[in-house]
Amino acid sequence: MEKWTIQSALSNAVSKTPDKVFLYEGDKQLTFKELDERTDRLAYAFLKEGIKRGDNIGIIALNQFEWLYTFFAAAKIGAGVVALNVRYRESEFEYMINNANVKALVSISSLADFNYSDFFDHFRGNIPTVRKFIFTGEGFEGSLHFSDLMVQEIDIEQLNEAKDKVVEEDTAVIIYTSGTTGRPKGTLITNRSILASAKAHVGHFEIKSSDLSIGNLPLNHVGGITCSIMVALLSQSSVVLIPMFNPSDVLEAIEKHRATIFGGVPTMYVMLLNSEKRKTTDLTSLRLCVAGGSNVEPELCQRINKEIPNGQLVNLYGLSESSGACVLSRLTDDLSKVQKSIGVPIGDFEAKVVNKERKTVPIGEVGELAIKGACVAKGYYGMEKETKETFGEENWLYTGDLVYTDSEGYLYYKGRKKEMYIQGGYNIYPVEIENILSKHPKVLMAAGFGVPDEFYGEVGRYYIVPTPGEQPTDEELTNYCKQHLADYKIPKQFIFKEDVPLTPAGKIQKSLLRKEFEEMKEGTSR
Template identity: 65%
Template sequence: MEKPTVAHMLENAVSAVPDSVFLHEGPKNVTFRELDNVTDQLATAFIKDGLRKGDKLGIIALNQLEWLYTYFAAMKIGVGVVALNVRYRAAEFEYMLNQSEVKAIVSLNELGDFSYSDFFEGFKNKIPSVEHYIFMGEGFNGSRSFVKMLDEPAANQLLNEAKARVRPTDTALVIYTSGTTGKPKGAMISHNSVIASAKAQMDHFGIMEEDVTIGSMPLNHVGGISCCVTVVLLSHSSVVLVPAFDPDEVLEAIHHHKATIFGGVPTMYRMLLNNDKRKVYRLDSLRLCFAGGSNVEPELCELITGALPNARLSNLYGLSETSGACVLSKSTDDIEKVQASIGVAIGDFDIKVVSEEKKTLFNGEIGELAVKGACVAKGYDNMIDETKESFGHKGWLYTGDMAYMDDEGYIYYKGRKKEMIVQGGYNVYPVEVENILVEHPEVSMAAGFGVPDDFLGEVGRFYIVLAPGARLSEEELKNYCAGVMADYKIPRQFVFVDDVPLTPAGKIQKSLLKEQYFASLQ
C-alpha cells in the first residue's frame, strides 16, 4: 500500500472527526470539514489559473488561516509550497523566488508600513518565473484577490484528476535554510517526510484528540508547519494560531483555550515567563512544553518548571532537512537529563555520530550528527552539489551539528560545525550577511561571527573595513541592512576597523578575530 500524502491525512481527519475544530484564529473556529471544503474551492481556483503538479507557490503571511488554506489547497494538487518569511526583503525575495522558480505568490498586501503589493509591482521584472500575484487585500492592477478565489465553486472532476497525480515522494514544502557559502538552500520536504517526522513526534509525546496546541512558531519554519500543524492534523486535535510570537497574546491564548501543549525556542520561554502579566493568566492546563534547539540550560529549566509545574519539559531537535523533529527527550527523563541531553532518536529514525571522514565514532566521542530515516528531506532544490554533500551518503543526512552519544542512545549536543548564529531563535549565517554588506558601495570587507548575549542567546558581531575615503556610520549601515534583508539578520554589533587578519590565501581569518574578541573580555 502506498504511503499517504498530506491531503490523505486531511481526508482521514474529515472521515473520523469532521466537525471537530482544527484551527482557532481569534473568534474564528474552523473544523476539519470546513477546511476541506474551503481548500477544495481554492485548489480549483489554482488549477484554473494554470497551476499543476510540480509547480511552486510562494506564501508570504503570518500564522493565519489564509496561510493554511493555501497550503492544504496546494497539497491537494501537488503544488510545492515555498514558505517565505514576512521579514524578507529585496535580497531574499530575488534569490529565493528565482532559485526555486516560483510560479505564483500568495501574499499579505501589507504588514506594518511595508506594502508587499507596491513592492512586487515594482519588482516583477526581477522575478520572471512568477506569473500570478495573489493578495490578501488590495493588490496592483493585474493581480488576483485571495478572497474572490475562495468564492470559486469546487470542480470535482478537475480536483479528482489533480489529486490522483500526487505522490508521497512529491515535494510538499521548500523551506530555505541559509548556507555557509552565503547561498540559502531550499530543503525539499516531501509529503512522506513531513508526515513521518510529525507522526514520530505525535507517538513519542502521546498527543491526543483532546490536546490544544499553541501555534506561535512561524508556519514558514518546520517548528510551525511540521512540529505543530502536521502533528495536530495527524492527532485530530486543535491548534490556536497566534499571528506572530507575542508574549501577551500567547499567555491569553493559553488561558482562554486551556491549551495543553506549547513549543518554542528558549528566547520565547524567557519572554513569556518573565512577562509581568504572567500571573494574571492560568497556565496550569499545559501538560507538555518542548524547547527547540540545544538542550535547555539549567537556569531556564528552573524558570519553566517553577512557572509551569503541571507541564513535562522536553527538548526537541530537528532541522528543515529532517522535516521537523527527529530527536526528543524521553517522557521519563528527569530535569537533570533534560538539562544535559537533547534526547534520543524518535520513531524508527537512526542516529549516529561520525568523524570528518564520515566514519562512525564510538559512544562518548564528539563528531558530526548524522540522521537516517523517512523524515529526511529529498535534498536541496536545484542545488545538486550541495545535495550530494549533505544527503548523498547511503541515505544519511549529515547535519553539521556536533554531538556525542552515550551507551543508552542519549545525544549530547556540543555546538555547530557550521558558522550559524542563533539570534533570538532565528538562524543567521554570517557569510550570507557578509555578502549583502559588501554590496554597499562604501564597504570593502565584512566579517562576522556570533557572540553571547544575555537575552537573545547570541548576536552577530560584524567587523567592517570601509572603502578608501568612505565615511559610513553605524546607523547608516543598519538602515541599509533594514532595506535589503530580514530584520532578524541585521547585525546587532558593528565594529569599524582599518583592516582584518587574512590567511595566506587572502581569506579573512575569522578564527583570529574571534580569539582577539574573546581575549579582550578576560
C-alpha cells in the first residue's frame, strides 16, 4: 500500500493534471508540475545544506510562492516547517525558534519598516540552534539567497533515497496555538493528519477541480495551509494567494478570477462588506462562503446571504490540534441552522461532549468538545505534560471548547472552557453576549471575559470597537442587552477602544486584553 504523504498527494495531482494552474500570486502562476519540479530542486538543496528528516525549518513569509516552495520541499525530505507570523518580533521569535529547535530559517528580507535581515544578523546569538539563514531578498554576510537554492542540479538518486524514508507520521508543519488563552504551544501536524482533515473537507463540501478559492487566510495557520492549500491539492483545484488580507485586494481577486470559494473569520467578512470597493464588485461567482474561527452572529449571517447572492454560507470549526477542519455545516443546512450550529463532524471523525471528569454528557447539556480521528495532531513539541492533558487516551483530542449537541448530531458552540465565568452564581459564556453586542448598529466588534468582583465573584468586562463614525454609551449597550439577555448575563463593564489585538487568524486576542487588564489592576493596587 502506497504511503499517504504530502509528496504522494502532489505526485497524484501531477499525474492527473500536470499543466493545471494550482497557484496564482499577483501576475504569476504555477502549475502542479512546476511546483513539483521546483520543490525537488529546493528539497535537494536543503539536503546539501545539512537538513535531514526530523529537522525543523522556520519560515517567515507572506502568502507567497516561497512559503509553499519551502513547505513542499521540506515535506519531501521529512523535515517539518515551523510556521512563524511576519508580525512576530523578538520575544515570539526567540521563544518559538528555540522551542522548536529550528535548524534553518527561511525569511523575507523586509516588510514595511521592519528589516528581518538586519534583525536576525544581530539576533543570531539568541537562537543558537539555527545554522542556516536563508532570505528571499538581500541577506546579511554569510546567509544564503533563496533563489540560489532553487537552481541547483539534483542528484536524483540521493533525493529519492530521502523521499523514501518519509512516513505518514512525520511532522509536516508545526503551528503555534494562537494564544487566545495563554502560552503558545507548537502543534505537531503530520502528513497523515493534515491530509485527513483536507480529504474530509473536500468530500463534505464537494470541492471540485473546477473550483477556485481565495487564499487570504495566513499560511502559518491551518485555515491557510490546510483549508486552502491542501484542500486544493487533493481536489486539484486552484488558489489565488493574497499576501496579506486586504478587503480591496480580496474583492479584486474574486472578480478577476471568478472565484467560487471564499473563507474567512467573521471580522474579515465585516471588513469585506464594509469596503467601499464592495459596491462596484461582482461577487456572483462565489458558490461557497466559509466562516470559521468563531461564531457568526445572526445579523452578519443574513447580510452575507443577502450581499453574496449565490454564495451558500457554511460554518467551519477546526483548530491547529485537529490539523484543519473537523466540524462543518452540511451543504443542505438552511440559514437558520447556520446561524445557530457550527455543524457536524466530517469524514469518519467522531465527536463527543464531556464533563470535567471527561464523561459523556446528555444531549443538550453544555460540556467540552472532544474529537477523534486521523486529523488529530500528534501532540505539542517538547511539552509532554500539555500533550497528555490535551491529547487523551484512544486518540481523543480535548479541544477546550464548550458545546452542546442535539438529537441530530449538530454541535452548538458556547465559547472557550477557560473563558466561562461565574457571575452571581450563574455560568456565563462570553460568545453569547458578544454575538448580541455585535448586532448593535454602533458596535463593530466585541470581546469579553470575566474579571474578579467583590460582590458577584466575577463580572463580565467587554471591550467594544465602535462602528466607524459612531460612539455607543454604557447606558445604550446595557439597555440593548436587557432587551436580548437574561438580567444575570448583562455585562457590568464596557471598555471602548478604537481597535483590539487580533491573532494571526483574525480572531480577537483575548489573552492580550486580559494581560492589559491585569497590568492595569496591578498598577492601581500599588
